[in-house]
Amino acid sequence: MKKNIWSTYSEPQLSELNSISEKYKKCLDEGKTERECVELAVRMASQAGYRDLNEIAASGEKLKAGDKVYAVCMKKMIVLFRIGTRPISEGMNILGAHIDSPRIDVKQNPLYENEGLAYLDTHYYGGIKKYQWVAQPLSLHGVVVKKDGTTENVSIGEEENDPVFVITDLLVHLAQEQMEKKASKVIEGEKLDLLIGNRPVDQAAEELAEGDDAAKTKETVKANVLRLLKEKYGMEEEDFTSAELEIVPAGKARDCGLDRSMILSYGQDDRVCAFTSLFAMLDVEEAEKTGCCLLVDKEEIGSVGATGMHSRFFENTVAELVAATEGESDLKVRRALANSRMLSSDVSAAYDPMFAEAFEKRSSAFFANGITFNKFTGSRGKSGSNDANAEYIAALRRAMDEDNVAHQFAELGRVDLGGGGTIAYITANYGMEVIDSGVAVLSMHAPYEVASKADIYEAYKGYKTFLRKL
Structure with a gap:
């Protein structure tokens, strides 16, 4: 050396x-x-x-x-x-x-609700160890391009007051079988869905969203996510099909080491x-x-x-x-x-x-x-x-x-x-x-x-x- x-x-x-x-x-x-x-x-x-x-x-x-x-x-x-x-x-x-x-991308038909939790379905990009991406704060970056050609830039999770997102992991108390798996199978690709909501749309907003399919089917958490996306970006659910949204770790590049000799990012x-x-x-x-x-x-x-x-x-x-x-x-x-x-x-x-x-x-x-x-x-x-x-x-x-x-x-x-x-x-x-x-x-x-x-x-x-x- x-x-x-x-x-x-x-x-x-x-x-x-x-x-x-x-x-x-x-x-x-x-x-x-x-x-x-x-x-x-x-x-x-x-x-x-x-x-x-x-x-x-x-x-x-x-x-x-x-x-x-x-x-x-x-x-x-x-x-x-x-x-x-x-x-x-x-x-x-x-x-x-x-x-x-390497990162995790959002699919084109991603938004769904499961047992009161709203998720974005994903597809990882590049060579990753999938288990490294769970149980940590994540941010969402990219663009949404609407049919009329207008583009909305998306960056959520980087500012101090922004919400962040997460991919959940199985609690260690129930993970005996999981921990016996090969590292490549501990977390599989279809388990890398992003948790984005839990709060149902309120009654007044639900009445305003009578034409919304999620509200009609009583997927009220998904309906609330769509309401927020509409307010923030003027976005409909079908606009996901012409979006490019990337999931990356939230937070800034930092000095690493007591001597500040390295950078972690x-x-x-x-x-x-x-x-x-x-x-x-x-x-x-x-x-x-x-x-x-x-x-x-x-x-x-x-x-x-x-x-x-x-x-x-x-x-x-x-x-x-x-x-x-x-x-x-x-x-x-x-x-x-x-x-x-x-x-x-x-x-x-x-x-x-x-x-x-x-x-x-x-x-x-x-x-x-x-x-x-x-x-x-x-x-x-x-x-x-x-x-x-x-x-x-x-x-x-x-x-x-x-x-x-x-x-x-x-x-x-x-x-x-x-x-x-x-x-x-x-x-x-x-x-x-x-x-x-x-x-x-x-x-x-x-x-x-x-x-x-x-x-x-x-x-x-x-x-x-x-x-x-x-």
């Missing part, structure tokens, strides 16, 4: 580290869903002088070195560019991360890499090659769909960028992608001495050892992996050392035990140089994950170095 880097920092560096950590925590609090992350990124980018690429393309304006633009896909995916002095067809330096995180996979990439992108002002920060959706379920990395959004946006700088040319678009270098900025598993048997210590990432590089990911025999070239790794090592960026190389656990995937192999299909890099975390995919402030700081520094020097 390398030296703990906390002891290497000067007072100015510690001040910058703390500033980055506080900024990062605020972003975690504001960006608990991919939509919220994109909205936040657009706001920050606009304040830094970035403009909407779609508006520029529509006007026919040409871009030049120093110009800063962004493009958004379906409010869940965003890419930012800062035009360099070299032609884009000579390649870009790309920071790519994902902004979706929901969603650090992969927003710890996404936000530090965004910070680096907005802070780097001068570079020869065009810099790019790509924040994508759907990585946790295979990077599929229109807002996942498998979509053509990034490729199409690069085509618009080439057209606005060098003129329309399919060949130059292909050259731009093939000549690029990318950091697939995703988290790695931090060595956990409480579960040492799951790791191979010599090839593990450690807290406060800096940004982590994974030459390959995948599982077992490197299945599904991108495997970075040695020449590219050497160039990265040289750049990081020149800028005194602490870094480490690691694998994700023991060889035969498991593994993980990122977006690296998808962008590698263009022929570009790609390697996974990011922050090591503890309790990955749990409702609350832990990261070292020192590693967050080194990731930010490393991403800036990459944009400037590679």
Whole structure:
């Protein structure tokens, strides 16, 4: 294990580290869903002088070195560019991360009443240990889009005076049979329904809701929930079918440890890499090659769909960028992608001495050892992996050392035990140089994950170095 880097920092560096950590925590609090992350990124980018690429393309304006633009896909995916002095067809330096995180989604026909309790039916998203999500305060985030096209933003459970929600667990006094089950079966997917109400609609409100099916069938608790939704959001029950509502842990990102050396929060996979990439992108002002920060959706379920990395959004946006700088040319678009270098900025598993048997210590990432590089990911025999070239790794090592960026190389656990995937192999299909890099975390995919402030700081520094020097 390398030296703990906390002891290497000067007072100015510690001040910058703390500033980055506080900024990062605020972003975690504001960006608990991919939509919220994109909205936040657009706001920050606009304040830094970035403009909407779609508006520029529509006007026919040409871009030049120093110009800063962004493009958004379906409010869940965003890419930012800062035009360099070299032609884009000579390649870009790309920071790519994902902004979706494991969670629980609300189904399209979710609201029901059972024995005087109102619930929302759910479907979990991504790889989770289902038993971790019960018996803790949860919040509800998302959008409700009505037939007339109006959109209602939903965020319940984050403010001090907000109600919160919960998924109940069986009391230990009656749990003898439950506790004999495998961990994967202790709580099953259809048992992850969200408890949202118990109070029946009062008589006056019931009379006003004579046309309401729930009131007619005497599902009075459900009727009361629908009444409250109508008052707050102008929402009918059928509007759930065109809603995207996500259930996430309630509460803010917090300092962790008596020494405040770590951060405990929901969603650090992969927003710890996404936000530090965004910070680096907005802070780097001068570079020869065009810099790019790509924040994508759907990585946790295979990077599929229109807002996942498998979509053509990034490729199409690069085509618009080439057209606005060098003129329309399919060949130059292909050259731009093939000549690029990318950091697939995703988290790695931090060595956990409480579960040492799951790791191979010599090839593990450690807290406060800096940004982590994974030459390959995948599982077992490197299945599904991108495997970075040695020449590219050497160039990265040289750049990081020149800028005194602490870094480490690691694998994700023991060889035969498991593994993980990122977006690296998808962008590698263009022929570009790609390697996974990011922050090591503890309790990955749990409702609350832990990261070292020192590693967050080194990731930010490393991403800036990459944009400037590679």
